[in-house]
Amino acid sequence: MRFRWDFVSLYLRERHTGAASQLAIADEEWRIAAEMVAVTSVFAMALGWLAATEWLTLAEWDRQLWQALTEIGHIRAAHTKCSHLATYHRAPSDQTKGHDLQDTKPKPNAAKHPSTFASRVCWLLAIWCAILTITVGMSKVFPSIVAMIAWNATLNEPLRVLFGIECSSQRTIYLDKRMSELIDVSTEKCAFLDEDSLVRRTTGFQGPLAFDVAVGPHERPNVLVLVIESFRKRDSRHLLQQDASRFLPPNVTLTPHFDAWAQRGIAFSNMWSSWRTSRSLEQILFGQLPYDSPTDSATTKGRTMTKVSGLPQLFKLKGYETLFTTGTRLDYDAWDVFLTTHGFDKAMDGWDLAEVAHNELGIDWTVGDRAMQYWGIHDDVTFEALAQMLKTKKREKTAPWFLTHYTISSHTPFDERPDWYYRFRQADSFPDFSKLYASIEDASTRELVKNYAEIRYFTDVTFGRLMHELEVNGVLNDTIVVVTGDHGQAPELGEAMPEQDQVSSMNVAGALIAQGRLGQYVGKVIDNATAHYDLMNTLADIVGLPVDGFLQTGVGRSLKRQEPTGKRVVYSHNPALNLGAVQGHTRLEFFPDVLDVVRVFNIARDPERREDLMTHDLPHARHKEIEMICDEARVLNEYFKQRWDNNCLLQTHCDGRIDEV
Template sequence: MLKHKQNILILMADQMTPFALSAYGHHVTKTPNMDALAARGVVFDSAYCASPLCAPSRFSFLSGKLPSAIGAYDNAAEFPSQTLTFAHYLRAEGYRTILSGKMHFCGPDQLHGFEERLTTDIYPADFGWTPNWDDFETRPSWYHNMSSVIDAGPCVRTNQLDFDDEVTYTTRQKLFDIARERQAGKDERPFCVVASLTHPHDPYAIPQKYWDMYRDEDIQMPAYRDTLEAADPHSKRLRYVCETDKTPPTDQQIRNARHAYYGAISYVDAQFGAILEALDQAGLAGDTIVIVTSDHGEMLGERGLWYKMTFFEGGCRVPLIVHAPGQFEAAHVSASVSHLDLLPTLVELGCGQPRPAWPDTLDGWSLVPHLRGEPQAHDEAIGEYLAEGAIAPVVMLRRGDFKFIHTPSDPDQLFNVTADPLERTNLAALPEHAARVAAFREEIAARWDLDALREEVVQSQRRRQFHFEATTQGVIESWDWQPSVDASQRYMRNHIDLDTLEAMARFPAVTR
C-alpha cells in the first residue's frame, strides 16, 4: 500500500531535453538540484511527451488523453472545460490544487481544476496563433524564426526571466503560506503544487552569471546537420516554417545558442533549488512527492532542426524524475513511458491506491508498477503532431526498441532507437522489417482515422481563425488570467491585533 495523501510538487520546465541533463548522461551541464533528486529517485530514461509542442503536450499531460481526443491540436486550441485533469481528480480526493506559471491554457477556462492560480501565463489565451493547413505556403509571421539562434548570447533581462522569477517567488511564498496555515490549523489538506517555468525555451538569452558557468570550447556542436536535400519531408517543412535555410546561422551562432541553452538549464535548476529549499524550510519535504519533467524536448540544431515539432528523439523525449521519500528505491527505468501516464500515476500516488472507476477514458497507464520495479510494467509511448509544419496528422508509436512515425503525406519512418539512438537509418523500406511496418500500420489504422482527423483539424482551424478575426473587432474581452490578491489581508494591517498578526506570520511559531 502506498502512503496515503502525500503532498505532490511538480517542477516543470519548457523545452528541456533530457539529452542536455547530467542525470541522463550529459557531461557538461551543471544541475546539482536535479542531480540530487535523480540520485535519490526514479529516473525514466525513455519518457515521451504526447505531442512535441507546448499546449497540446501540456493538455495531454494534464488530462491523460491524446491531443486528438480533446481537440488539443496546436498552440491556439481551446482546452475544453469538461476535460478532466489530474487537478480535478486530486481536488475531488481532498487535495488543494495550485498552479504557478505557464500552462498555455487557451479559452475562457483558465483554471481546469486548479483551486488557485498564482501567476498569469506568459502566452496569450486567445486563438491568434492558429495554424492554417489550407495555406501552408504562407508562413505565419508570429512563429519561430532563426532570430533566437542568430541573436543568442548573454543578457540582463528578458520576458522569460521576469516571468520565471515570479513563478519561483510565488511558489516559494505559497509553500510558506501552506506551512503557516497548517501551523494555525486553518487548512491541513494535502496539496498538489505545479510550478511551471518557461526556460530553457528559446530565445537563447541568459544572464552573464549562467553564461559564465560554461566555457565556449566545452559546448558541443550538433552531431549531424543534414542538408535540406537530405532531410525527410516533414523536416523540410519545419525548416521552411522556421526559416532555417533562409537565414542559416553560422557555427559560432549555433555554439552561442547551445551555450545559452545550457546556461538556461542551470538557471532552471537554480529555480527548482530555490523552490525545494522553501519546501524543506517549510517542513514539508519529508511528506512530498517531487516530480521533474518538461513539456517537450529541443533539437538544438541536430539534423539542421531547432526547437521541437518533430518526433525525432530530441523533440519528443522528456526528462521524468520521481522522488517519493521513503517509498521507492532509487532506480532507472528503461521502458518507454509517456506524459499520458502521469494522471493515473498521480491519482494512485495521491490516494494510496488505484482509482476503482474512472468517469472518463484515459490513454495512459499508471507508472506505479515501474516505480516499484515490477517486471510486467508497460513499455509504450504514443504521440500525435497536428500543428505548424505539418499538412496532415503525424503519429508516433514507440514500443520496445522501435519507433514508428507515420503520416499520410510522407514516407514512413522506422528506427531502432536502442541500436541507432541518433536515428540515422530509416528501416521502414527494408524487406527484413516489412512485417513490423505492416503491424505498425495496421495498429495505426485501428487507432486513428487519419483522413477524418485531418478534416477535424482543418475545420477547427477555420472556426478559430474566424473567431479571432471577429472578436478582435471593437471592444476586446481578454481570456488571459488575472491573478487576484487581496491587499487588505497582506502584511501589516490594523484589523488584527499586532501580536496576533505577527504570531500568525512567523514560522515556525515561537514557543514560550
C-alpha cells in the same frame, strides 16, 4: 503541410512570441521564390511575343469549324455512303461575310437515328471505363503520399472557410479491436460505460509493482508537478546512463541538481511528450493524446463548452485545493480561460508570483532583468515565490493541495537571463560548456547552443534552490514531486525548426521524488517507454481514488505497475509533422491520412534517425505489428479530435462517431 487560413490566425495570435519567427521566410526560400518568378516571367514574355505573331492570330480562328464538324457527324451517322456528305467551303480571309456552309442540313430524323444514340452511349461507357481503370491503376502503383502531396489543400480553403466543407483523402482503417481494448485493463480496474468509447470509471489499480510509494490509507499527501520548459532527456547525465558519452563530454553536466534529486527518487529515462507546450498540458493533466491540429491545441479559445476529467477533477473529489502557477503569461493559448473552467481553483501567472515575491520576500523584480521581454518572469523569482507559498500553506495547515507549475526561462531564444546570472557566469566556479558547441561551424547555431547550455544550467540551479527550500522547511515530508519537460529542444538544428529532430524535441526528462516514501526503490531508473499521459494514472495509483471511483477518458497506465519490457507502445505526436509511436527503443513515424508510408528507427543505436529500418528485410510478422501500431494510433488520434470538436469527451456517443475511420 499546405497553407491554411488557420496559420494566419496562429500568426496573429502569437505574433508577439518567438513562435511567430518560425513563419519567417529564410534566405534560401527567397532565392527559390525569385527563381520561380524569373522563370515564369520569361515564359510569359515568350508567350506574349508569340501571341503577337501569325502563329497565334486569334482573329483567324474559325468559330464555326466545330459546328460544321458536328453537322458532318450527324450526316455520317445517317448515311452509309461518303458521296452524300456535304462539302465545307472556307471563304477567303478577306471576305467580310466570314464563312459559308453549303448543303449541311442533315436528312430528316437523322440525328435521332437509334444507332447514333447507341454509338454515343458505347463511346461514353468506354471512355468512363478507361478513365476508371487508369485511376485505379495509378492509385495502386503510386504511394498514397503522392496523392496527398498532389492534393491542393490551398484551393480547398474557400470551401472550408466559407461553407465549412473540408475535402480530405478517403481512408479506411479496419481495426478488429474495440476502443476499450486499447486500454491496459491488466493494471487498471475499471468499468467502461460503452465498449466503443474510452469513457470509463476507474475504481483501482492492480498488478505487480515496478516501484512503491508509501502512503497511508487515510493520508492525503500534497502533489507538486513541475514542468520545465524545453527539458530534454539528453541534458541529464543520470538519465542518459551509459549513453552519456555520446551527448555530453567528460565531466560536463547541464543538470547536476536534477540528477542528484532523480537519484533520490524514481527516474524515467524513456519518457515522451508531444511538441509544443499546450499539448503537454493536455497530456499531463488529462491523460489524453493531443488535439490533432498544426495550429490549435485543446486549450485554444478556452473550450468552455467541453467537459473534461483529469487530475484537477480527481484531486477536487479527494478534497484537495487545486492550483496552477507559471512563470509565463496565462493569456497564452487561452490558458487563463481553460484552466479555471476545467478544474483549477486558482491560476497565477508570472506577474502574480512576482507580486508574492515582492510582498512577502521583499524582492524587487522590476530591476536586474528579472522579467523577460515578453514571456514572463524568470525562474529564480517564481521559484522563490512558489517556495514561500508552499511554506505558508504548511505553516497554516491548510487543506492538501495539488499544484502544477510551468517554468519559462529556458524558452527560445535562450538569451534572456537576470543580471546576477551574468555575473555568476564570470566566476571561476561556473562550469565550462564550450565542448558542447566549439566544433559547430555556423556562428549563429554555435551561439544558440551556447545560450541553451547556459540557460539550462540556470534553470537547474534555480530548481535546486527550490527543492532545498522545500526540504529544509519540511514541505517535502508530505509532498510528492513530479518533474518533467513540457517538450524537448534541438538548438543544434537552429532556432526555426528544432522539432525536425523528433528525438531531442520529444524525448523528455522525467523523475518522481517522494521523500522518505520509496524505500528499496530509491534510485531506480525505468527504461520502458513512458509518456506524459501516464502521469495521471500513476498519481491516482499513488494517492488513491475517491470512494466512488474516478471518471476518465485517458489512454495512460500506472507506471507504478510492472509491464512486459519493450512491448508497450506510447504515442508522441507533432501534428505539424507526423504522428509518432515508441516501442521500447524503436520509434515509428507515420501520417494520419497516408496508410502506406511509415519510417522506423532504432533510436538507441541511431538517435539521429538516419537509418530507416523499413528499408531492411523485416519479417512479415513485424510488418503486420507495425501496421497495427500505426492503425491504433490513427484511430485514437481521430477519436480525441472528433470528441473535442463535438464537445463530447465524457459522453459514450456523440456526433461523428468513428466506428470506421
